[in-house]
Amino acid sequence: MPQTPVSPVAPLIRLTATDLIVRTGYQMGKTPVLPIYAAALGASDWFLGLIVSVSTVTGMVLKPTVGLLSDRWGRRGWLLAGTAFFAGMPFLYRFVTAPDELFAIRLLHGLATAIYGPVTFAMVAEWGGGNLGTRLGIFGMGRHGGYILGPAAGGLLLSYTDPVGVFTTIGLLSCLAFVPVLATRWRPSALTGRLPLREQAAHALAAASRTRAVWLSGLLEFTTFVGLYAIRTFLPLYGLGLGFRADMVGYFFSIQELTHLLLRAGGGRLGDWLGFRQTVSAGALLMALALFYLPEATAPLAFAAAALVLGASQALIFPSTLALVSTQIDPDHLGTGMGAVGALKNAGKVAGPILAGYLVHRGDYTEMFHFMAALGAAVAAAVWLLGTPRTRR
Numbered sequence: 001m002p003q004t005p006v007s008p009v010a011p012l013i014r015l016t017a018t019d020l021i022v023r024t025g026y027q028m029g030k031t032p033v034l035p036i037y038a039a040a041l042g043a044s045d046w047f048l049g050l051i052v053s054v055s056t057v058t059g060m061v062l063k064p065t066v067g068l069l070s071d072r073w074g075r076r077g078w079l080l081a082g083t084a085f086f087a088g089m090p091f092l093y094r095f096v097t098a099p100d101e102l103f104a105i106r107l108l109h110g111l112a113t114a115i116y117g118p119v120t121f122a123m124v125a126e127w128g129g130g131n132l133g134t135r136l137g138i139f140g141m142g143r144h145g146g147y148i149l150g151p152a153a154g155g156l157l158l159s160y161t162d163p164v165g166v167f168t169t170i171g172l173l174s175c176l177a178f179v180p181v182l183a184t185r186w187r188p189s190a191l192t193g194r195l196p197l198r199e200q201a202a203h204a205l206a207a208a209s210r211t212r213a214v215w216l217s218g219l220l221e222f223t224t225f226v227g228l229y230a231i232r233t234f235l236p237l238y239g240l241g242l243g244f245r246a247d248m249v250g251y252f253f254s255i256q257e258l259t260h261l262l263l264r265a266g267g268g269r270l271g272d273w274l275g276f277r278q279t280v281s282a283g284a285l286l287m288a289l290a291l292f293y294l295p296e297a298t299a300p301l302a303f304a305a306a307a308l309v310l311g312a313s314q315a316l317i318f319p320s321t322l323a324l325v326s327t328q329i330d331p332d333h334l335g336t337g338m339g340a341v342g343a344l345k346n347a348g349k350v351a352g353p354i355l356a357g358y359l360v361h362r363g364d365y366t367e368m369f370h371f372m373a374a375l376g377a378a379v380a381a382a383v384w385l386l387g388t389p390r391t392r393r
Contacts, residue, residue, distance in 0.1 A: 011127055012135055014180035015120060018079075020142035021177040022086040025170040026112070027150025028157070029090060034106075037163035043099035051103050053350060058110025059117060060346035067118035067339025075123050082115030083177050090171035094164045118339035121322050125338075133276060137268025137319035144261045148254065214337050216383050217321040218344035220280055223379040224317055225348030227291055227372040230356030231310075235294075238365045242298055252307045259311025267312075268319030276320040277383060283316025284380035292373035295366040 030052070038048045070078045089109045096102045124139045125132060157166045232253070239249040271279040290309040297306045325337050359368040 011184050012124060012139060014184045015123060016139050016142035018083070018142075018177045018180045019116070019120060019139065020145050021180075022083065022112070022116070022174050023143050023146025024150045024153065025090070025146075025174045026086065027146050028154035028173075029093075029150075029167055029170050031151045031154065033154045033158060033163050033166050036158070037093075038099060038102055040163070041096070041099050041102060043102070047099055047103070051099065051106055053353075054103060055106045055110030055113065056346050056349045058107055059114040060343050060350065062111070062114040063118050063342040063346065064336060064339035066115050067122065067342075068336045070119045070122065071336055075119050078115050078119045079123070079181060082112050082119065083174075083181055085109070085112035085115065086177065087171055087174040090167040090174065093167040117342040118336075121338045121342075125322070131269070131272050133268035133271035133279075133319045133323040134265060135268070136322050137265040137271075137315075140264050140268075140318060141261055144257055144264065147257050148261060214325055214340055216277075217280070217325050218341045220284060220317065220379055220383055221321055221341055221345040222348035222351075223375055224284065224287065224314070225345050226352040226355060227287065227376055228310075228314075229349045229352030230368065230372055231291075231294075232353075234353075234356050234360060234365065234368070239303070241365075244300070244303065248300060248303070252303060255304055255307040256311040256314075259308050260314040261311075263312055263315035264319060267315035267317075268323070270316065271320035271323055276324040279320040280317050280324065281380045281384040283313045283320075284376050284383065286316065287313035288373045288376035288380060291369050291376060294369045 034052055035048060038051045043051060066078060085108075089105065089112065092105055093102075096105060120139070121136070124135050127135070154166055157169060161169075235252065236249045239252065267279065267283070286309060290306050290313060293309075294306050297303045321341065322338065325341055356368050356372070359371055
Protein backbone atom coordinates (compact mmCIF):
# COMPACT_ATOMS: atom_id res chain seq x y z
CA MET A 1 0.00 0.00 0.00
CA PRO A 2 1.40 3.46 -0.85
CA GLN A 3 2.51 5.39 2.19
CA THR A 4 1.09 8.83 2.89
CA PRO A 5 3.88 11.39 2.63
CA VAL A 6 4.82 12.99 5.91
CA SER A 7 5.53 16.72 5.75
CA PRO A 8 8.99 17.03 7.29
CA VAL A 9 8.67 20.53 8.79
CA ALA A 10 6.51 20.01 11.88
CA PRO A 11 7.98 16.58 12.80
CA LEU A 12 11.49 18.00 12.37
CA ILE A 13 10.74 20.84 14.77
CA ARG A 14 9.26 18.45 17.34
CA LEU A 15 12.11 15.98 17.06
CA THR A 16 14.69 18.76 17.33
CA ALA A 17 12.95 20.04 20.47
CA THR A 18 12.90 16.51 21.88
CA ASP A 19 16.61 16.04 21.30
CA LEU A 20 17.42 19.46 22.77
CA ILE A 21 15.56 18.58 25.99
CA VAL A 22 17.06 15.14 26.56
CA ARG A 23 20.59 16.05 25.44
CA THR A 24 20.64 19.12 27.67
CA GLY A 25 19.69 16.94 30.63
CA TYR A 26 22.20 14.25 29.70
CA GLN A 27 25.04 16.77 29.42
CA MET A 28 23.99 18.39 32.71
CA GLY A 29 24.75 15.07 34.40
CA LYS A 30 27.92 14.35 32.49
CA THR A 31 30.00 17.52 32.90
CA PRO A 32 30.90 18.56 35.54
CA VAL A 33 28.46 16.66 37.80
CA LEU A 34 29.44 13.05 37.06
CA PRO A 35 33.20 13.32 37.81
CA ILE A 36 32.44 15.20 41.03
CA TYR A 37 29.89 12.58 42.07
CA ALA A 38 32.28 9.71 41.27
CA ALA A 39 35.08 11.34 43.24
CA ALA A 40 32.77 11.91 46.21
CA LEU A 41 31.94 8.19 46.19
CA GLY A 42 35.64 7.37 46.41
CA ALA A 43 36.38 6.35 42.79
CA SER A 44 40.08 6.16 41.93
CA ASP A 45 41.40 8.23 39.02
CA TRP A 46 41.41 5.38 36.52
CA PHE A 47 37.99 4.10 37.58
CA LEU A 48 36.59 7.64 37.41
CA GLY A 49 37.65 7.82 33.77
CA LEU A 50 36.03 4.45 33.15
CA ILE A 51 32.79 5.63 34.73
CA VAL A 52 32.71 8.71 32.51
CA SER A 53 33.37 6.76 29.29
CA VAL A 54 31.39 3.55 29.81
CA SER A 55 28.12 4.95 28.43
CA THR A 56 29.93 5.59 25.15
CA VAL A 57 30.94 1.94 24.97
CA THR A 58 27.27 0.93 25.30
CA GLY A 59 26.43 2.98 22.24
CA MET A 60 29.38 1.65 20.28
CA VAL A 61 28.19 -1.93 20.79
CA LEU A 62 24.41 -1.51 20.44
CA LYS A 63 23.79 1.21 17.84
CA PRO A 64 23.88 -1.09 14.77
CA THR A 65 21.47 -3.52 16.44
CA VAL A 66 19.07 -0.77 17.45
CA GLY A 67 19.19 0.65 13.92
CA LEU A 68 18.43 -2.77 12.46
CA LEU A 69 15.47 -3.38 14.77
CA SER A 70 14.06 0.08 14.11
CA ASP A 71 14.17 -0.71 10.39
CA ARG A 72 12.08 -3.79 11.13
CA TRP A 73 9.64 -2.64 13.80
CA GLY A 74 9.45 1.08 13.12
CA ARG A 75 10.98 4.08 14.84
CA ARG A 76 8.22 5.14 17.23
CA GLY A 77 8.57 2.40 19.83
CA TRP A 78 12.33 2.81 19.95
CA LEU A 79 12.10 6.59 20.30
CA LEU A 80 9.64 6.17 23.17
CA ALA A 81 11.98 3.63 24.81
CA GLY A 82 14.96 5.95 24.44
CA THR A 83 12.97 8.84 25.92
CA ALA A 84 11.96 6.61 28.84
CA PHE A 85 15.62 5.81 29.53
CA PHE A 86 16.55 9.50 29.39
CA ALA A 87 13.70 10.39 31.76
CA GLY A 88 13.82 7.44 34.15
CA MET A 89 17.49 6.64 34.69
CA PRO A 90 18.40 9.93 36.46
CA PHE A 91 16.08 9.06 39.35
CA LEU A 92 18.13 5.92 40.10
CA TYR A 93 21.30 7.85 40.92
CA ARG A 94 20.00 8.63 44.41
CA PHE A 95 20.30 4.93 45.29
CA VAL A 96 24.00 4.72 44.37
CA THR A 97 26.34 4.18 47.33
CA ALA A 98 29.61 2.99 45.70
CA PRO A 99 31.65 3.58 42.52
CA ASP A 100 30.86 0.17 41.05
CA GLU A 101 27.13 0.88 41.38
CA LEU A 102 27.63 4.20 39.59
CA PHE A 103 29.48 2.32 36.83
CA ALA A 104 26.49 -0.01 36.39
CA ILE A 105 24.04 2.89 36.25
CA ARG A 106 26.13 4.64 33.60
CA LEU A 107 26.27 1.43 31.57
CA LEU A 108 22.45 1.28 31.53
CA HIS A 109 22.10 5.04 31.00
CA GLY A 110 24.11 4.63 27.79
CA LEU A 111 21.14 2.75 26.31
CA ALA A 112 19.40 6.11 25.92
CA THR A 113 22.00 7.52 23.54
CA ALA A 114 22.46 4.13 21.85
CA ILE A 115 18.78 4.26 20.85
CA TYR A 116 18.48 7.94 20.02
CA GLY A 117 21.48 8.16 17.69
CA PRO A 118 20.51 5.83 14.80
CA VAL A 119 16.74 6.17 15.27
CA THR A 120 16.46 9.96 15.21
CA PHE A 121 18.88 10.47 12.32
CA ALA A 122 17.09 7.78 10.28
CA MET A 123 13.76 9.50 10.98
CA VAL A 124 15.02 12.86 9.75
CA ALA A 125 16.50 11.26 6.63
CA GLU A 126 13.34 9.35 5.65
CA TRP A 127 10.82 12.15 6.23
CA GLY A 128 10.94 13.12 2.56
CA GLY A 129 11.40 16.43 0.87
CA GLY A 130 14.61 17.96 -0.47
CA ASN A 131 17.48 19.66 1.31
CA LEU A 132 18.48 16.60 3.32
CA GLY A 133 21.74 18.15 4.49
CA THR A 134 19.87 21.23 5.70
CA ARG A 135 17.38 19.12 7.65
CA LEU A 136 20.15 17.12 9.30
CA GLY A 137 21.97 20.36 10.10
CA ILE A 138 18.89 21.88 11.75
CA PHE A 139 18.22 18.72 13.73
CA GLY A 140 21.84 18.63 14.92
CA MET A 141 21.39 22.10 16.39
CA GLY A 142 19.16 20.61 19.08
CA ARG A 143 21.76 18.06 20.09
CA HIS A 144 24.64 20.49 20.18
CA GLY A 145 22.55 23.12 21.90
CA GLY A 146 22.47 20.60 24.74
CA TYR A 147 26.27 20.47 24.73
CA ILE A 148 26.31 24.22 25.39
CA LEU A 149 23.40 24.52 27.83
CA GLY A 150 23.92 21.28 29.78
CA PRO A 151 27.33 21.81 31.38
CA ALA A 152 26.53 25.41 32.29
CA ALA A 153 23.20 24.42 33.86
CA GLY A 154 24.77 21.46 35.69
CA GLY A 155 27.53 23.63 37.14
CA LEU A 156 24.99 26.25 38.22
CA LEU A 157 22.77 23.67 39.93
CA LEU A 158 25.76 22.32 41.85
CA SER A 159 25.94 25.72 43.54
CA TYR A 160 22.54 25.06 45.11
CA THR A 161 22.28 21.31 45.53
CA ASP A 162 24.31 18.09 45.54
CA PRO A 163 24.84 15.76 42.54
CA VAL A 164 21.83 13.62 43.51
CA GLY A 165 19.64 16.72 43.45
CA VAL A 166 21.01 17.60 40.00
CA PHE A 167 20.16 14.14 38.64
CA THR A 168 16.63 14.39 40.04
CA THR A 169 16.22 17.71 38.25
CA ILE A 170 17.52 16.09 35.07
CA GLY A 171 14.87 13.37 35.32
CA LEU A 172 12.08 15.92 35.73
CA LEU A 173 13.38 17.98 32.80
CA SER A 174 13.67 14.92 30.55
CA CYS A 175 10.06 13.96 31.20
CA LEU A 176 9.07 17.05 29.18
CA ALA A 177 10.45 15.34 26.07
CA PHE A 178 7.38 13.07 25.95
CA VAL A 179 5.25 16.07 24.90
CA PRO A 180 6.77 16.59 21.42
CA VAL A 181 7.37 12.84 20.94
CA LEU A 182 3.72 11.92 21.47
CA ALA A 183 2.57 14.80 19.22
CA THR A 184 4.54 13.54 16.20
CA ARG A 185 2.93 11.68 13.28
CA TRP A 186 4.52 8.38 12.28
CA ARG A 187 4.59 6.19 9.22
CA PRO A 188 4.91 2.40 9.37
CA SER A 189 8.21 0.63 8.80
CA ALA A 190 8.76 -0.66 5.28
CA LEU A 191 10.00 -4.08 6.42
CA THR A 192 7.62 -4.86 9.29
CA GLY A 193 6.53 -8.47 9.01
CA ARG A 194 8.13 -9.08 5.61
CA LEU A 195 11.23 -11.09 6.45
CA PRO A 196 12.39 -13.31 9.32
CA LEU A 197 14.63 -11.37 11.66
CA ARG A 198 17.74 -13.41 10.84
CA GLU A 199 17.23 -12.95 7.12
CA GLN A 200 16.62 -9.24 7.51
CA ALA A 201 19.77 -8.89 9.62
CA ALA A 202 21.80 -10.64 6.93
CA HIS A 203 20.34 -8.36 4.23
CA ALA A 204 20.92 -5.23 6.32
CA LEU A 205 24.52 -6.07 7.20
CA ALA A 206 25.24 -6.93 3.57
CA ALA A 207 23.70 -3.64 2.41
CA ALA A 208 25.72 -1.64 4.95
CA SER A 209 28.98 -3.47 4.25
CA ARG A 210 28.82 -2.97 0.49
CA THR A 211 27.81 0.69 0.68
CA ARG A 212 31.00 2.70 0.29
CA ALA A 213 29.42 5.77 1.89
CA VAL A 214 28.90 3.87 5.17
CA TRP A 215 32.60 3.04 5.41
CA LEU A 216 33.80 6.46 4.30
CA SER A 217 31.43 8.36 6.56
CA GLY A 218 32.11 6.02 9.48
CA LEU A 219 35.86 6.36 9.01
CA LEU A 220 35.57 10.13 8.87
CA GLU A 221 33.40 10.28 11.99
CA PHE A 222 35.76 7.90 13.80
CA THR A 223 38.79 10.04 12.91
CA THR A 224 36.99 13.28 13.73
CA PHE A 225 36.00 12.09 17.19
CA VAL A 226 39.46 10.68 17.85
CA GLY A 227 40.75 14.23 17.42
CA LEU A 228 37.89 15.94 19.24
CA TYR A 229 38.03 13.70 22.30
CA ALA A 230 41.80 13.90 22.41
CA ILE A 231 41.37 17.69 22.65
CA ARG A 232 38.63 17.44 25.27
CA THR A 233 40.84 15.20 27.40
CA PHE A 234 44.22 16.91 27.16
CA LEU A 235 43.65 20.51 26.05
CA PRO A 236 42.77 21.64 29.61
CA LEU A 237 46.17 20.41 30.86
CA TYR A 238 47.91 21.86 27.81
CA GLY A 239 46.22 25.24 28.25
CA LEU A 240 47.04 25.43 31.94
CA GLY A 241 50.64 24.56 31.10
CA LEU A 242 50.73 27.57 28.75
CA GLY A 243 49.58 29.81 31.58
CA PHE A 244 45.95 30.18 30.55
CA ARG A 245 43.38 30.41 33.33
CA ALA A 246 40.92 27.56 33.73
CA ASP A 247 38.03 29.78 32.60
CA MET A 248 39.90 30.57 29.37
CA VAL A 249 40.17 26.85 28.64
CA GLY A 250 36.44 26.57 29.28
CA TYR A 251 35.81 29.42 26.86
CA PHE A 252 37.71 27.45 24.20
CA PHE A 253 35.12 24.65 24.29
CA SER A 254 32.22 27.12 24.52
CA ILE A 255 33.46 28.98 21.42
CA GLN A 256 33.98 25.70 19.60
CA GLU A 257 30.49 24.33 20.28
CA LEU A 258 28.74 27.68 19.81
CA THR A 259 30.38 28.10 16.41
CA HIS A 260 29.36 24.56 15.52
CA LEU A 261 25.80 25.26 16.59
CA LEU A 262 25.46 28.53 14.67
CA LEU A 263 27.01 27.23 11.45
CA ARG A 264 25.62 23.68 11.39
CA ALA A 265 22.49 24.45 9.37
CA GLY A 266 24.60 26.43 6.92
CA GLY A 267 27.05 23.54 6.68
CA GLY A 268 24.20 21.18 5.82
CA ARG A 269 22.91 23.63 3.21
CA LEU A 270 26.37 23.85 1.68
CA GLY A 271 26.39 20.05 1.43
CA ASP A 272 23.06 20.16 -0.44
CA TRP A 273 24.51 22.71 -2.89
CA LEU A 274 28.14 21.68 -3.27
CA GLY A 275 27.87 17.94 -2.64
CA PHE A 276 28.16 15.95 0.57
CA ARG A 277 31.48 14.28 -0.22
CA GLN A 278 33.13 17.57 -1.16
CA THR A 279 31.80 19.30 1.96
CA VAL A 280 32.97 16.67 4.42
CA SER A 281 36.41 16.58 2.78
CA ALA A 282 36.71 20.35 3.16
CA GLY A 283 35.59 20.16 6.79
CA ALA A 284 38.09 17.41 7.61
CA LEU A 285 40.90 19.39 6.02
CA LEU A 286 39.87 22.49 7.99
CA MET A 287 39.94 20.47 11.23
CA ALA A 288 43.39 19.11 10.36
CA LEU A 289 44.67 22.66 9.85
CA ALA A 290 43.24 23.75 13.22
CA LEU A 291 44.87 20.80 15.02
CA PHE A 292 48.20 21.47 13.32
CA TYR A 293 47.98 25.14 14.34
CA LEU A 294 47.10 24.52 18.01
CA PRO A 295 50.72 24.26 19.26
CA GLU A 296 51.32 27.74 17.82
CA ALA A 297 48.24 29.23 19.51
CA THR A 298 50.02 30.53 22.60
CA ALA A 299 48.15 33.85 22.81
CA PRO A 300 44.50 34.13 23.94
CA LEU A 301 43.19 35.42 20.60
CA ALA A 302 45.01 32.71 18.68
CA PHE A 303 43.66 30.12 21.11
CA ALA A 304 40.11 31.39 20.51
CA ALA A 305 40.67 31.44 16.74
CA ALA A 306 41.63 27.75 16.80
CA ALA A 307 38.40 26.98 18.66
CA LEU A 308 36.37 28.90 16.09
CA VAL A 309 37.96 27.00 13.18
CA LEU A 310 37.35 23.66 14.91
CA GLY A 311 33.68 24.52 15.40
CA ALA A 312 33.33 25.54 11.75
CA SER A 313 34.93 22.27 10.61
CA GLN A 314 32.42 20.26 12.66
CA ALA A 315 29.55 22.21 11.07
CA LEU A 316 30.82 21.17 7.63
CA ILE A 317 31.46 17.52 8.49
CA PHE A 318 28.58 16.14 10.51
CA PRO A 319 25.41 17.01 8.52
CA SER A 320 26.96 15.81 5.27
CA THR A 321 28.42 12.53 6.59
CA LEU A 322 24.94 11.36 7.60
CA ALA A 323 23.35 12.74 4.43
CA LEU A 324 25.95 10.90 2.34
CA VAL A 325 24.96 7.61 3.96
CA SER A 326 21.22 8.19 3.69
CA THR A 327 21.35 9.01 -0.03
CA GLN A 328 23.32 5.89 -0.96
CA ILE A 329 22.13 3.04 1.27
CA ASP A 330 18.98 1.04 0.60
CA PRO A 331 16.12 2.95 2.34
CA ASP A 332 14.91 -0.30 3.94
CA HIS A 333 18.21 -0.53 5.86
CA LEU A 334 18.67 3.15 6.70
CA GLY A 335 18.62 2.62 10.48
CA THR A 336 21.27 -0.08 10.22
CA GLY A 337 23.52 2.21 8.20
CA MET A 338 23.08 5.04 10.68
CA GLY A 339 23.81 2.63 13.53
CA ALA A 340 27.01 1.42 11.88
CA VAL A 341 28.26 4.99 11.44
CA GLY A 342 27.26 5.78 15.04
CA ALA A 343 29.19 2.78 16.33
CA LEU A 344 32.33 3.95 14.54
CA LYS A 345 31.79 7.44 15.95
CA ASN A 346 31.60 6.08 19.49
CA ALA A 347 34.71 3.98 18.86
CA GLY A 348 36.51 7.22 18.04
CA LYS A 349 35.33 8.73 21.33
CA VAL A 350 36.84 5.80 23.19
CA ALA A 351 40.05 5.58 21.14
CA GLY A 352 40.83 9.30 21.09
CA PRO A 353 41.83 9.78 24.75
CA ILE A 354 43.71 6.46 24.80
CA LEU A 355 45.73 7.23 21.66
CA ALA A 356 46.36 10.83 22.74
CA GLY A 357 47.55 9.69 26.18
CA TYR A 358 49.99 7.27 24.58
CA LEU A 359 51.34 9.96 22.22
CA VAL A 360 51.76 12.50 25.02
CA HIS A 361 53.48 9.89 27.17
CA ARG A 362 55.89 8.96 24.37
CA GLY A 363 56.46 12.51 23.10
CA ASP A 364 54.73 15.79 23.91
CA TYR A 365 51.55 17.73 23.17
CA THR A 366 52.91 19.17 19.92
CA GLU A 367 53.58 15.72 18.50
CA MET A 368 50.14 14.57 19.56
CA PHE A 369 48.36 17.50 17.88
CA HIS A 370 50.41 17.08 14.71
CA PHE A 371 49.67 13.35 14.56
CA MET A 372 45.95 14.02 14.90
CA ALA A 373 46.19 16.65 12.17
CA ALA A 374 47.98 14.24 9.82
CA LEU A 375 45.39 11.55 10.50
CA GLY A 376 42.55 13.94 9.69
CA ALA A 377 44.21 15.17 6.51
CA ALA A 378 44.76 11.59 5.32
CA VAL A 379 41.10 10.72 5.82
CA ALA A 380 40.01 13.94 4.08
CA ALA A 381 42.07 12.91 1.07
CA ALA A 382 40.65 9.37 1.15
CA VAL A 383 37.05 10.62 1.23
CA TRP A 384 37.75 13.01 -1.66
CA LEU A 385 39.52 10.42 -3.83
CA LEU A 386 37.53 7.27 -3.04
CA GLY A 387 34.06 8.62 -2.38
CA THR A 388 31.19 8.07 -4.74
CA PRO A 389 29.26 10.97 -6.28
CA ARG A 390 26.20 12.24 -4.49
CA THR A 391 22.96 10.50 -5.38
CA ARG A 392 19.36 11.07 -4.33
CA ARG A 393 16.66 8.53 -3.59
